[in-house]
Structure formats: structure tokens, C-alpha cells
Amino acid sequence: xxxxxxxxxxxxxxxxxxxxxxxxxxxxxxxxxxxxxxxxxxxxxxxxxxxxxxxxxxxxxxxxxxxxxxxxxxxxxxxxxxxxxxxxxxxxxxxxxxxxxxxxxxxxxxxxxxxxxxxxxxxxxxxxxxxxxxxxxxxxxxxxxxxxxxxxxxxxxxxxxxxxxxxxxxxxxxxxxxxxxxxxxxxxxxxxxxxxxxxxxxxxxxxxxxxxxxxxxxxxxxxxxxxxxxxxxxxxxxxxxxxxxxxxxxxxxxxxxxxxxxxxxxxxxxxxxxxxxxxxxxxxxxxxxxxxxxxxxxxxxxxxxxxxxxxxxxxxxxxxxxxxxxxxxxxxxxxxxxxxxxxxxxxxxxxxxxxxxxxxxxxxxxxxxxxxxxxxxxxxxxxxxxxxxxxxxxxxxxxxxxxxxxxxxxxxxxxxxxxxxxxxxxxxxxxxxxxx
Numbered sequence: 001x002x003x004x005x006x007x008x009x010x011x012x013x014x015x016x017x018x019x020x021x022x023x024x025x026x027x028x029x030x031x032x033x034x035x036x037x038x039x040x041x042x043x044x045x046x047x048x049x050x051x052x053x054x055x056x057x058x059x060x061x062x063x064x065x066x067x068x069x070x071x072x073x074x075x076x077x078x079x080x081x082x083x084x085x086x087x088x089x090x091x092x093x094x095x096x097x098x099x100x101x102x103x104x105x106x107x108x109x110x111x112x113x114x115x116x117x118x119x120x121x122x123x124x125x126x127x128x129x130x131x132x133x134x135x136x137x138x139x140x141x142x143x144x145x146x147x148x149x150x151x152x153x154x155x156x157x158x159x160x161x162x163x164x165x166x167x168x169x170x171x172x173x174x175x176x177x178x179x180x181x182x183x184x185x186x187x188x189x190x191x192x193x194x195x196x197x198x199x200x201x202x203x204x205x206x207x208x209x210x211x212x213x214x215x216x217x218x219x220x221x222x223x224x225x226x227x228x229x230x231x232x233x234x235x236x237x238x239x240x241x242x243x244x245x246x247x248x249x250x251x252x253x254x255x256x257x258x259x260x261x262x263x264x265x266x267x268x269x270x271x272x273x274x275x276x277x278x279x280x281x282x283x284x285x286x287x288x289x290x291x292x293x294x295x296x297x298x299x300x301x302x303x304x305x306x307x308x309x310x311x312x313x314x315x316x317x318x319x320x321x322x323x324x325x326x327x328x329x330x331x332x333x334x335x336x337x338x339x340x341x342x343x344x345x346x347x348x349x350x351x352x353x354x355x356x357x358x359x360x361x362x363x364x365x366x367x368x369x370x371x372x373x374x375x376x377x378x379x380x381x382x383x384x385x386x387x388x389x390x391x392x393x394x395x396x397x398x399x400x401x402x403x404x405x406x407x408x409x410x411x412x413x414x415x416x417x418x419x420x421x422x423x424x425x426x427x428x429x430x431x432x433x434x435x436x
Contacts, residue, residue: 037061038061038062038063038103038373039101039103040056040062040064040101040104041064041065041066041068041095041096041101041104041105042066042067042068042104042105043069043095043096043104043107043108043116044069044105044107044108044109044112045067045068045069045107046069046107046230048157049074049105049107049108050077050078050081051362052105052362052366054081055362055363056105056366057081058363065087065098065100066087066095066098067086067087067088067095068090068091068092068094068095069088069090070210071228071229072208073208074229075088092108092116092119093119096116096119096123103125103126103369104120104125104128105128105129106129106130108130109228109239110132111135111216111217111237111238112217113132113133113134113143114140114142115216115217115433117129117146117147117383118143118436121147121149121150121152125152126152126369127147127152127154127155128154128155128157129143129155129156129157129383129386130156130157131243131248131386131390132244132247132386132390133383133387133389133390134394135237135239135243136394136427137394137426140387140390140394141413142435142436143383143387146436147383151376153369153377153378154383154386155368155372155380155381156382156383156385156386157362158247158381159362159381160252160361161255161380162361162364162381163354164356165329165330165352165354166255169256169325169330173256173257174258176320177347178316178318178319178332179346180293180294181257182293182294182317182319183296183315184253184256184257184294184295184296184297185296185299185308185317186249186253186298186313186314186315188244188299188300188301189301189304189307190302192302193282193303194275195274195275196282197276197278198276198277200224200277205223211223216433217429217430217433218238219237224277226276226277234276234277236280236397240280240397241280241281241300242280242393242396242397245300246393247390247392249313249314250288250298251381251389252325253296253316256316257296261388261391262288262296263407264289264405265287265289265405266287266405267284267286267400269283269284269285269300269400270282270283270284271283274302281302284299284300284396285297285298285300288392311324311326311331312325312330312331313325314326319335319346320334320346320347321333321334321346328354328356329354329356330352331352332350334347334348365380388410395408395415402418402421404421405417
């Protein structure tokens with residue numbers, strides 16, 4: 001039975017945290033010497049690539065050396081952010097081959113991450129790769145292997161790992177302040193009804209887009225303007241909203257509850273209301289069950305945008321208290337005994353505020369990556385961490401595709417109760433692309 005009391009150490013920390021306000025920028029970084037600079041190349045200079053470029057340019061120990069993108073307007077936009085010209089490429093392999101590049105930032109569509117990360121690691125480069133790490137579980141494991149065999153620093157862009165807020169909550173949870181957490185929930189909410197991202201007919205690609213290179217390892221198909229450059233997020237072959245959004249929240253849930261991987265997963269959903277060309281659901285809900293005895297629920301609702309939680313973006317429901325976590329802080333609401341139980345309050349209410357904007361967290365995330373390049377320590381969102389969190393989203397997609405609850409062996413990374421589902425752990429690349 002859970003105790004209704006908290007120990008003195010926890011009580012003192014809770015009292016100090018109650019109604020606390022945190023700063024947004026963290027502690028200042030020590031100055032770096034002039035010869036301690038890091039040459040960085042960017043592969044992918046679209047929306048997220050430009051956001052990352054602006055942050056890297058703020059770091060005094062970074063030299064931006066080169067850009068790569070298959071879409072010329074993206075390269076031109078990146079060049080305008082610099083006060084000097086740098087080399088640009090349409091083939092990432094040429095950028096990776098440069099001897100003056102120490103680290104590669106990968107902000108390309110998801111189906112490219114594995115090929116580019118493994119190539120960079122094999123070339124002796126450290127890597128900052130955006131989430132989701134991969135489009136298949138097999139790719140993710142290959143990316144971990146590439147980092148390990150080459151002793152490379154690989155940071156995955158799950159920037160909430162660099163929050164100033166979450167570590168405090170993680171410590172409270174480790175001290176059993178919420179009691180046994182049995183359910184965690186998070187959602188992706190956006191009402192895209194009725195037309196969503198629209199419909200389009202196949203057409204000739206823009207003259208300044210290398211469409212064949214954009215497709216890469218995926219099958220050759222005709223260009224549509226509601227695929228590239230950004231709407232690929234709604235096409236299963238190139239991404240998914242389950243992975244795009246789910247990985248952020250599932251990563252936090254996995255971290256805060258100290259879970260490695262689920263034991264089973266069951267997803268349901270479909271294209272129920274939005275009439276567009278998407279190949280991912282507009283409505284989906286997935287439940288993960290862990291061997292430790294808890295559920296994690298993620299909902300992708302793109303036909304209704306009403307709030308799904310009392311507040312914040314993540315809910316953790318424990319026997320002693322319930323935590324609501326958002327970009328402005330977290331709040332713990334105490335539980336009271338229910339049926340047949342003592343009706344007394346089981347915890348002290350806590351409210352912690354922090355102006356935790358995404359770009360501020362990303363800035364700390366980049367700083368951690370650069371510091372680890374120098375120390376050779378593993379970063380806060382190491383590739384193994386990113387792989388485990390991404391795998392949860394990918395397993396949800398597989399469960400939906402085969403319409404079955406799947407049992408997952410996290411050590412062997414195999415589905416144990418549905419042999420056909422294992423065929424979806426990877427796919428055959430289009431020639432000549434091969435994953436080492």
C-alpha cells in the first residue's frame with residue numbers, strides 16, 4: 001500500500017519548489033578558446049534546418065562550413081543568414097567528405113535520416129539528427145550501431161530532454177511523490193477538417209528541386225506538390241504524425257517513468273473525416289503497456305482540436321498525485337482516497353512555472369551536443385535514447401497497419417505474436433541506396 005506521508009528530504013524540496021519560477025536560459029557557458037572551434041555542415045535547410053542554423057550561429061565555438069539541400073530556394077535562404085559565402089551541395093555525400101567538417105546537422109525528411117547519419121558516423125563526423133530518428137526500427141538500430149562502432153557523438157533532436165523543468169519532476173517521481181503511475185497521456189491536436197493538406201495531381205517537379213534525390217531510398221513516383229517540401233509529414237512512406245509528434249511526448253513519458261520500452265502496443269484509427277491525399281490517419285489512438293504495470297496513451301486527433309487534458313501537454317496519473325506538464329511549467333494535484341479508502345489528501349500540491357519555449361530548450365540541446373563533441377561524453381538525447389522513443393511511434397504505426405495488438409521483445413527488437421508484422425520493421429531500399 002502507498003504511504004500517505006512523504007519523507008523530510010522530499011518535503012523540504014517540495015516546499016522550496018512550490019510556486020517557484022524558473023529562468024528560461026539556464027547558466028552561462030564558459031568561454032571557449034579561439035582554437036576550440038567546431039566545423040559544422042548542414043544537411044537539410046528547410047524549416048527546421050533554418051531554425052537549427054540560427055541557433056548554431058549563436059554559439060561562439062561554431063564555424064558553419066557548408067550546406068546541402070535538394071531544393072535550391074532552401075540553400076539560398078540559408079546563405080542569406082551568413083555574412084560570408086559557403087559551399088553548397090545537392091548530394092550530402094560530398095558535404096560529409098569534407099575534412100574541415102567535424103559535425104553534421106541532419107534536418108532532412110525522416111526517410112533520409114538513417115542513410116545520412118550512418119554515412120556521417122562512418123566518415124568520422126559527430127551528428128545532430130532531428131527527430132523522429134528513423135522511419136523503421138531496423139534503421140534506428142543501424143544508426144545506434146554506426147555511432148557506437150565509430151565512437152561518435154549523436155544527439156537526437158528531442159529537445160525536451162534539455163528542459164530545465166522536467167528534471168525536477170523526474171526527481172519527484174523517483175522519490176515516489178506521485179505514487180505508482182498507472183496511466184500517462186499526451187495528444188497531437190489540430191482540426192484539419194474538411195480539406196486537410198489538400199489534394200493534388202501528379203505533375204512535373206520544380207526545376208530547382210532534385211525530386212529523384214528527394215525520394216532517395218523510397219520507390220520512384222511522380223511528383224506532387226502536397227508531398228514536398230513540407231507536407232511529407234502526412235505520407236506514411238516519408239514520415240507520420242504519430243512519429244513527428246508522438247516521439248516528443250513518448251520520450252518524456254519514457255524518461256519520467258524510467259521505462260526502456262513497452263511490452264505491448266495496440267493502435268486503432270483511420271481517415272475518418274478529413275478529405276485529403278494523406279496516407280496517415282486523421283484520427284488515431286494508441287495504448288502502450290509496460291511490464292512494470294502502467295499504460296501510456298497517445299492520441300493523434302486531426303479532426304478535432306479541443307483540449308484533451310485538464311491542462312498542459314502531458315498527464316501522469318499516480319496513486320498519490322496527478323502531474324500536468326506544459327511549456328509554462330508543471331502542476332501536481334494531490335489525490336484523495338476513493339472508494340473504501342481514507343479520504344485524506346495524499347500529497348502536497350505543487351505548482352512550478354517556467355518559460356520553457358521550444359527554441360530555448362533547443363538552444364540548450366545544441367549546447368549539450370557541442371560540449372559532448374569536446375568531452376566525448378554521450379549527449380543528453382543519445383542515439384540509443386532517440387531510437388527507443390522513436391521505436392514506440394513506429395510500433396504504433398505497425399499495429400495500426402496490421403490491425404492487431406503486438407507483443408514486443410525489446411531486447412531482440414522483435415514482435416513475438418505476429419510474424420507478418422515483423423516484415424514492417426524495415427523495407428527494401430530503392431537501388432542504389434544501401435544501409436551499411
